[in-house]
Amino acid sequence: MATSSSAPRILVVDDDADMLQLLAMRLQSAGYRVTTTGSAEAALAQLELERPQLVISDVRLPGRDGLALFDEVRQRHPALPVILLTAHGTIPDAVEATARGVFGYLTKPYDSRELLEKVTQALAVAAPASPVAHADEGWRTGIISRSSRMADLLAEARLVARSDASVLLRGDSGTGKEVLARAIHRASARAARPFIAVNCGAIPEALLESELFGHVKGAFTDATSNHKGLFQAADGGTLLLDEIGDMPPALQVKLLRVLQERAVRPVGSSQTHPVDVRIISATHRDLDAAMAAGQFREDLFYRLNVVALTLPNLGERREDIPLLANHFLDKLAAKYGRKLSGFAPEAMKALIAAPWPGNVRQLYNVVEQVCALTTTPLVPLALVQRALRTPSVQVLTYAEAKRRFERDYLVGLLKLTDGNVADAARLADRNRTEFYRLLQKHELTPGHFQSRARGEGLSPSGDNEA
Structure with a gap:
């Protein structure tokens, strides 16, 4: 399949040559341009030559690891999203990186559909400030869209x-x-x-x-x-x-x-x-x-x-939100004499997910507010939440907070163990019967956490024992 020269470029980093080739093939077949490297150092060198729209990196790399690469990318290119690929043992590191601003992570072996969905979401966040305009499109000046x-x-x-x-x-x-x-x-x-x-x-x-x-x-x-x-x-x-x-x-x-x-x-x-x-x-x-x-x-x-x-409302054309937000930011930064480089990835994710009852006019007002108030080149999440009147800290009752923590803890264990109940119960220091009761209480099915490659031919109990 031929790849368009205007297609988004993705930089993939992995020291496993087979995995690197497989990832490149899947992304290229989806229409993306792909550059591959085998180490964090090579990836940083490649970033100096050509800036991609997305970085996908394994966490475990020789020399500087994927987390250190993420930190360096965030420092050099704050608005460039990074997706981490992680094996079971590195999930806690990936969760920590997510809290620090990484766009997301996928566990190995990953599902191709999930990979492409995550890539689509990340590229929406990293959208250019304005769409490519054709010479005969002066009639639609002011209409920013790619939907x-x-x-x-x-x-x-x-x-x-x-x-x-x-x-x-x-x-x-x-x-x-x-x-x-x-x-x-x-x-x-x-x-x-x-x-x-x-x-x-x-x-x-x-x-x-x-x-x-x-x-x-x-x-x-x-x-x-x-x-x-x-x-x-x-x-x-x-x-x-x-x-x-x-x-x-x-x-x-x-x-x-x-x-x-x-x-x-x-x-x-x-x-x-x-x-x-x-x-x-x-x-x-x-x-x-x-x-x-x-x-x-x-x-x-x-x-x-x-x-x-x-005319569709903004919720029906969410893929246009990054384009519009960046366009308005460039326009308003010039108006206010500010030097702004864009939105932090988590701030853009909040804009994309917002309900927008006031549509494009409301989006413009939100961008104008954050433009006037930001003190950093990259607009942070807190300012976007403030402009959207979204509480930055959600206040929960003790019972609800406990329930959410317990469910999130169980989900993390099942992801870590690839849906193996015996291993998950052992890590939680609970017997298997009690652990099953907890799973039933939170309506969690172990089989949903098993990868497709390892999930074939497993026992219906979900124990996944050899």
């Missing part, structure tokens, strides 16, 4: 842009509806003409009519001169009616008339003025429910909803 969900949406948007059809953009608050509307305008034949946006829910009803359609002198108390509305200002271009679902019913009737007649009549005037405007509307509201409740006109809805595009 398939967004790629499909953008392909539809560009197709729609070629026509003059009205577009209804749906999506939660903060998903980027105005950004997409501007992109559609840039990709259209109207790109050289004005793009004007108005938030229909942010302007009082009495002023919104005048803002949209204009007014003549003397139309009302403060009308001291003629005023062109936004429809006339956008003539030949595009008008975005943001939060169209919040438009008052009386104005919905007047808007429908403008769309039907393609002409506006300013407030207080008896004359109409022809306008040539492409309408894009946007809403976070459920317009179907609003129509059923009599709050939104069906005839206006069908005028606006010639083509509907729905």
Whole structure:
């Protein structure tokens, strides 16, 4: 299988030549570029020649071990994730390294699927600050994405842009509806003409009519001169009616008339003025429910909803979070005059896992807060947790803390012994019957901790005794 020159590069370190070759083959077959070395010293030398997006290293190496390599990598390249490969006896060392910031570890013999999943997660954390842009993609300036969900949406948007059809953009608050509307305008034949946006829910009803359609002198108390509305200002271009679902019913009737007649009549005037405007509307509201409740006109809805595009929320495009976060960090670091190199791996993991009810807008606000407050080149986890209002220390009851410790302890023993109950019970200084009771209490199955290679043909008891 040919590997793309733009594919992520992974540096693999292991003194076992067979293991090194096997790892390289599996990663290359998954489409990654792989560089291999047999020692920590050689790996550090390779890092000086070419920086990969990920390091995978065995813990046990001749000379400097994998933990020392991790420390050196963390010092030189703080944002570069490291995955450790460990045998049973080195699990405690790997757990300690995880607490110090290593991205994760896998026990030997490892499962190929688990390896590739961990690699995918680590590469998401190590994503570049911005995607590669093609020369013809100026129309989508400001849209940072590599997700398939967004790629499909953008392909539809560009197709729609070629026509003059009205577009209804749906999506939660903060998903980027105005950004997409501007992109559609840039990709259209109207790109050289004005793009004007108005938030229909942010302007009082009495002023919104005048803002949209204009007014003549003397139309009302403060009308001291003629005023062109936004429809006339956008003539030949595009008008975005943001939060169209919040438009008052009386104005919905007047808007429908403008769309039907393609002409506006300013407030207080008896004359109409022809306008040539492409309408894009946007809403976070459920317009179907609003129509059923009599709050939104069906005839206006069908005028606006010639083509509907729905923007995914940030939780549905999590692979874009590292791209967006790093893009915003670069932008805001320049704004604040700060020298920042990125997010610590654990901080990026927290960003990726966050719920994001405010979507991309909330992510921007979080990045702006950490950018303003960080005192180190690498944004730490604590600042991200603070910006997300996530407690950095979870307060548990004594009983819950004890239960969690006991379960984690049992899981660690089963991993250490590859699911061998006899060995695990012996290490815990408990008889096998009592140990089985503990496993049953915490709903743990020993067989789940046996590697695939050693798990074939084992007794159903899970003792795994020779």
